[in-house]
Amino acid sequence: MILGSINPAVxxxxxxxxxxxxxxxxxxxxxxxxxxxxxxxxxGMMIMGACLGFIVAVNTGSPFLGFIGAAFAGMALSLLFAxxxxxxxxxxxxxxxxxxxxxxxxxxxLGQRYVGITPPRTPKLDLGFLSDIPFLGRAxxxxxxxxxxxxxxxxxxxxxxxxSRAGMILRAVGENHDAAHALGYHVKRVRxxxxxxGGACAGLGGAYLSLIRVPQWTEGMTVGAGWIALALVVxxxxxxxxxxxxxxxxxxxxxxxxxxxxxxxxxxxxxxxxSPYLITIAVLVFISxxxxxxxxxxxxxxxxxxxxxx
Amino acid sequence: xxxxxxxxxxxxxxxxxxxxxDDVSFQIGEGQIHALLGENxxxxxxxxxxxxxxxxxxxxRMTLRDRPYAPAQPSEARQNGVAMVFQHFSLFDALDVAENxxxxxxxxxxxxxxxxxxxxxxxxxxxxxxxxxxxxxxxAGERQRVEIVRCLLQDPKLLxxxxxxxxxxxxxxxxxxxxxxxxxxxxxxxxxxxHKLEEIRALCDEATILRGGxxxxxxxxxxxxxxxxxELMVGQILTPxxxxxxxxxxxxxxxxxxxxxxxxxxxxxxxxxxxxxxGGEVLGIAGVAGNGQDELLLMLSGEIPSPAGQVRxxxxxxxQFGPNARRLRGLVxxxxxxxxxxxxxxMSLTANALLSGAARKGLVKKGFIDWKKTDSFAREIIARFDxxxxxxxxxxxxxxxxxxxxxxxxxxxxxKPDVIVVNQPTWGVDASAASFIRQxxxxxxxxxxxxxxxxxxxxxxxxxADSFAALNEGRLTRVRPAxxxxxxxxxxxxxxxxxxxxxxxxxx
Numbered sequence: 090m091i092l093g094s095i096n097p098a099v100x101x102x103x104x105x106x107x108x109x110x111x112x113x114x115x116x117x118x119x120x121x122x123x124x125x126x127x128x129x130x131x132x133g134m135m136i137m138g139a140c141l142g143f144i145v146a147v148n149t150g151s152p153f154l155g156f157i158g159a160a161f162a163g164m165a166l167s168l169l170f171a172x173x174x175x176x177x178x179x180x181x182x183x184x185x186x187x188x189x190x191x192x193x194x195x196x197x198x199l200g201q202r203y204v205g206i207t208p209p210r211t212p213k214l215d216l217g218f219l220s221d222i223p224f225l226g227r228a229x230x231x232x233x234x235x236x237x238x239x240x241x242x243x244x245x246x247x248x249x250x251x252x253s254r255a256g257m258i259l260r261a262v263g264e265n266h267d268a269a270h271a272l273g274y275h276v277k278r279v280r281x282x283x284x285x286x287g288g289a290c291a292g293l294g295g296a297y298l299s300l301i302r303v304p305q306w307t308e309g310m311t312v313g314a315g316w317i318a319l320a321l322v323v324x325x326x327x328x329x330x331x332x333x334x335x336x337x338x339x340x341x342x343x344x345x346x347x348x349x350x351x352x353x354x355x356x357x358x359x360x361x362x363x364s365p366y367l368i369t370i371a372v373l374v375f376i377s378x379x380x381x382x383x384x385x386x387x388x389x390x391x392x393x394x395x396x397x398x399x
Numbered sequence: 400x401x402x403x404x405x406x407x408x409x410x411x412x413x414x415x416x417x418x419x420x421d422d423v424s425f426q427i428g429e430g431q432i433h434a435l436l437g438e439n440x441x442x443x444x445x446x447x448x449x450x451x452x453x454x455x456x457x458x459x460r461m462t463l464r465d466r467p468y469a470p471a472q473p474s475e476a477r478q479n480g481v482a483m484v485f486q487h488f489s490l491f492d493a494l495d496v497a498e499n500x501x502x503x504x505x506x507x508x509x510x511x512x513x514x515x516x517x518x519x520x521x522x523x524x525x526x527x528x529x530x531x532x533x534x535x536x537x538x539a540g541e542r543q544r545v546e547i548v549r550c551l552l553q554d555p556k557l558l559x560x561x562x563x564x565x566x567x568x569x570x571x572x573x574x575x576x577x578x579x580x581x582x583x584x585x586x587x588x589x590x591x592x593x594h595k596l597e598e599i600r601a602l603c604d605e606a607t608i609l610r611g612g613x614x615x616x617x618x619x620x621x622x623x624x625x626x627x628x629x630e631l632m633v634g635q636i637l638t639p640x641x642x643x644x645x646x647x648x649x650x651x652x653x654x655x656x657x658x659x660x661x662x663x664x665x666x667x668x669x670x671x672x673x674x675x676x677x678g679g680e681v682l683g684i685a686g687v688a689g690n691g692q693d694e695l696l697l698m699l700s701g702e703i704p705s706p707a708g709q710v711r712x713x714x715x716x717x718x719q720f721g722p723n724a725r726r727l728r729g730l731v732x733x734x735x736x737x738x739x740x741x742x743x744x745x746m747s748l749t750a751n752a753l754l755s756g757a758a759r760k761g762l763v764k765k766g767f768i769d770w771k772k773t774d775s776f777a778r779e780i781i782a783r784f785d786x787x788x789x790x791x792x793x794x795x796x797x798x799x800x801x802x803x804x805x806x807x808x809x810x811x812x813x814x815k816p817d818v819i820v821v822n823q824p825t826w827g828v829d830a831s832a833a834s835f836i837r838q839x840x841x842x843x844x845x846x847x848x849x850x851x852x853x854x855x856x857x858x859x860x861x862x863x864a865d866s867f868a869a870l871n872e873g874r875l876t877r878v879r880p881a882x883x884x885x886x887x888x889x890x891x892x893x894x895x896x897x898x899x900x901x902x903x904x905x906x907x
Contacts, residue, residue: 254501261491261502268489271453272503273473389492 095348100341101228106302108340109239110135110294114318115325115332116239116246117290122322123250124283125263125390129185130170131291132315133192134163138292139299140196143208143306146296152211156235156296163292164285166192171284174394175277181392189315197308204307208300211235235297240333242290247329259283263388266395276395291315313366324372326386335372342368401428404588405450405468405481405557409459412445419445421612422459427557427590432583434599434620435592436632437609438829439800443592446609447559450590451483452476464556477505480556484546484563492535492665496545499534503549513552521548524578535665539566539688547578558582559590564598565855566688569890576602594632595858596625610634633830648678650714651849652699652730652818657709657718659698661873667691669698670873676818676849681841683864683881684853685893691873692853693735696822699851700732701725712818727758729817733808735826735853737800741807744796748788751795752777752810759814776813784809785835801832808836812843819843822853837863857889869893 114131121128141162146155166188173184211233219230249256262269262279270276298314299306317339325331342365350361406426412419420442427433437443448454450461452470461468463479470476473483490499497514501507508516514530521528526544534545543563550558560579564572579589579602593599599606599620606620608631616631623631652675659669669691676682686692697703699710701722710718712730720728734740742751753773757763762773777791784805788798795803804824811819824840825833841863844850853870854860860867860881867881869892876892 254507257494257498257502261494261498264491264493268485268491269502271473271485271489273452273477274502386493 095345095352098224098227100344100348102231103344103347104337104340105229105232105236106340107343108336109236110297110302111314111318111321111339112243112333112336113239113294113297114291114315115321115336116243116329117287117294118318119322119325119327119329119332120246120250120259120290121283121287122391123263123327123388124259124280125266125388125393125395126174126280126284127181127185127392128167128170128188128284128287129182129319130166130188130192130315131287131318132311132313133189134166134288134291135192135295135298135315135318136196136309136311137166137192138163138295139310140200140203140295140306142292142296143203143299144199146208146300147203147206150209152209152300155208155300156293159292159296160289161292163288163290163295165288167284167288167291168281170288171281175281175284178394178396181394193309200306200308206306208304208306210304211301233301235293235301243329243333250329260388263390266390266393270395280395291318294318317365323387327388328386339365339368401431403427404429404431404464406462407446407450407459408461410446410449410456410461411458412449412454412456418612420449420456423609423612423614424459425607425614425617427588428605429556429588430583430586431605432579432589432591432603434603434606435590435609436594436596436599436606436620436628438594438632439827440829441609441632442612443609444561445612447483447561447590447592450476450557451481451559474505477503477553480554481559482550482553482555482557483559484543484550484561486561486563486565490534490542490545493533495531495533496528496537497530499545500530500549500552503546504553516552517548520551524548524551524581525574526578540568540571543567543575551582555587557588557590559592561592562594563591564593564595568687568893569857569886571687572598596620596628596632599628600625608632629830635831647680648847648849650675651678651712652676652851653711654699655709655711657698657705659694659703659705661691661694662697662703663693666694667873669694672698672875674868674875674878676851678817678847678849679844681844681850681852681863681865682878683860683867684851684870684875685857685860685867685889686853686855686870687893688855690870690894692822692855692870694873695870695875696732696734696820696853699730699820700734701730723758726755726814726816730820731755731759731811731814731816731818732820733811733822733824735822737803737807738796742795742803745794747792747794748781748786748798748806749774749777749791751806752780752791755810756814780806780809780813783813784839801828804828805832805836808839812839816843816848818849818851820851820853823855824852825854825856825859833859857886867892 114135118128118131138159142155142159145158146152170184170188173179174181213231214234214237216230220226250260258274259279262274262276266276295311298310303310321332321335324335346361346364350358403426408424410420410423423446435443445454449456452473452475468479470479497510497517500517501510501513507513517528517530526548528544528548534542543566563575567575583589591603603620605617607617608615610632620628654672654674657669657672661668667690698705701720705718707716707719712728717725717728738744743754753762753768756776760776762769762776774791781788781791786802786806788802798806808821808824824836840850840852852860852863864881866878867884868878869876869889871894
């Protein structure tokens with residue numbers, strides 16, 4: 090039996106690693122969209138993070154500094170987006186797409202001399218006896234620290250949006266920016282901060298790809314992870330824990346697909362590599378087929394430009 | 400004489416091209432209910448935005464309790480005891496009542512304590528509210544309660560209310576007035592903005608009247624007649640619309656037992672709607688906002704299709720048709736939202752004339768647009784309906800509300816329809832344009848067409864309608880002749896004050 094060659098513990102472990110970069114990008118974009126901004130530049134910010142994170146890590150020998158650099162790279166690019174959409178009032182969709190193209194191009198240029206190098210290794214976190222638990226130890230407790238920090242970040246974002254006053258203001262700005270402005274909240278300031286957070290998260294997600302998951306730098310290495318993250322936010326109907334469930338589901342499909350290929354299942358490879366994307370589309374259609382806005386919980390002012398004219 | 404609370408001296412604010420406020424001075428006493436009266440565009444909103452710190456005056460100064468007062472932002476105004484209930488734009492549908500209240504406060508207590516205080520304060524003033532409900536699910540009256548309670552929790556010295564009754568039934572207005580009088584008796588001053596004269600005469604101690612950005616008078620509204628106030632406000636003498644006596648024609652439009660699900664999650668579904676509209680008849684449909692008016696218009700315009708036989712035009716089933724097919728058959732509509740629904744904001748008047756006139760006027764031939772004919776059609780509308788604009792090439796968004804509304808309604812009337820359906824035809828339109836539009840609708844009815852007017856403005860409906868019905872939570876009441884109906888009866892048709900129980904009955 091070919092499927093017997095797939096070890097569930099290894100599969101689970103690989104799934105968490107595969108899910109982490111898209112989860113990071115998605116949780117950042119979730120906050121951005123909750124503030125009412127649609128930033129389609131996630132892919133571009135991720136690849137900039139992947140590239141800059143790689144360069145910094147290679148040059149300093151420290152993956153930690155690499156991640157910091159990646160966060161700043163993503164944030165820098167997102168600030169460009171913030172400048173365009175919040176100060177210059179350009180169209181968010183067009184600016185986001187431009188950001189993706191720009192990020193892909195710039196990272197290819199910057200990363201030219203780094204192709205084929207191996208980055209410094211990020212150590213696995215030593216969790217002592219936890220790692221020795223059968224199955225769970227191998228599947229859940231044998232990862233690098235970023236995997237766990239990402240889960241903590243999801244919890245933090247969930248708490249921030251649900252319980253903190255700042256989170257409430259952010260949701261209010263995303264829900265109805267005219268009302269928020271009338272009450273005296275700084276719509277643009279909130280949005281710029283959210284955009285920066287989203288950029289930093291996307292950058293981290295990119296660095297996770299180039300420093301841990303792959304680990305290598307190649308041009309265009311994110312291959313659509315940013316788009317998956319964007320879809321994930323809608324899939325999760327703007328709820329952090331659902332975004333995590335979605336990321337793990339997606340990661341699971343990716344990993345399973347790889348394993349099936351390795352196990353020699355008699356389906357053309359192309360179909361298998363297509364499957365995660367097909368399933369994402371199917372889930373999106375399924376989710377948005379209901380009574381759209383109420384069931385999907387989309388922020389009311391999403392993708393609407395804000396003029397403080399009145 | 401009351402002790403002055405807020406004094407305004409020479410407030411002036413200019414926007415590019417308009418002087419919104421020109422040297423406005425008056426004062427409000429402690430505990431006084433002071434009316435600010437004026438037409439749309441008279442500068443009322445700009446003035447209160449200056450008091451609330453949303454807009455900075457170019458010139459002039461304000462004194463609050465003998466101290467200079469110049470709020471840089473709303474939070475500063477709130478710290479000084481100035482609170483504001485907005486006409487719209489200040490609630491968040493997807494957030495619950497407690498969160499909405501917290502967002503309007505400077506230092507809100509933790510949400511659990513806040514929920515308790517909301518229950519207490521709302522009970523004290525007879526405005527029951529459940530802090531855990533989503534605002535998107537509340538009725539218009541309840542939403543306003545959220546805004547009022549939000550202000551009351553901050554113990555304001557001055558409460559600004561911007562057109563508070565435009566969304567209430569007459570019975571709800573009565574309850575609101577009771578609350579306001581109680582507040583005034585407790586020493587809270589109220590600045591009450593409105594263009595409804597009878598309300599102001601019933602409620603206010605003093606009135607300041609604005610016209611074209613300038614103060615024209617401060618007076619005691621109880622000593623003036625509504626007509627005198629209106630003339631001060633408008634600056635000219637208004638003639639009420641006239642209608643020629645006309646015989647009632649055949650049934651033109653009929654709707655039978657139609658139920659329709661709203662396509663908006665916070666919308667109201669239509670339930671079992673039945674009515675008939677005759678030639679020469681003006682049917683007025685009243686109702687508080689959000690009771691299915693939008694859905695009714697969409698259903699009649701064809702934007703939401705319905706089972707064929709349940710909507711009939713001149714006896715023919717038309718339920719299955721879209722807007723253009725209905726227009727061709729003689730049913731035209733003018734929705735409430737002028738910019739973005741009735742007209743495309745960034746297109747010229749000519750293009751906008753084409754959008755609805757193409758089919759009936761034959762402006763398109765073999766797939767090509769006859770621009771010459773279209774432009775002359777647009778000019779015709781502009782000339783006949785007195786649309787003030789430099790020309791037909793002007794973008795729709797550049798027109799003032801009243802002028803654009805004249806254009807939009809005129810465009811439909813020029814199509815010589817058998818039936819016209821309009822929603823809020825004079826909302827946000829100045830008085831002279833409003834009376835012009837009403838007259839045009841009456842003329843159309845006199846010529847034998849059926850006219851259906853959906854409106855939240857009762858005075859308007861009483862002025863134009865021959866028969867009368869009300870929408871309440873998606874249900875339409877029986878159609879009754881307008882003659883002899885009292886405002887109280889209409890209020891009850893609109894649902895009375897059914898969602899405003901006395902506080903202690905609300906034991907959820």
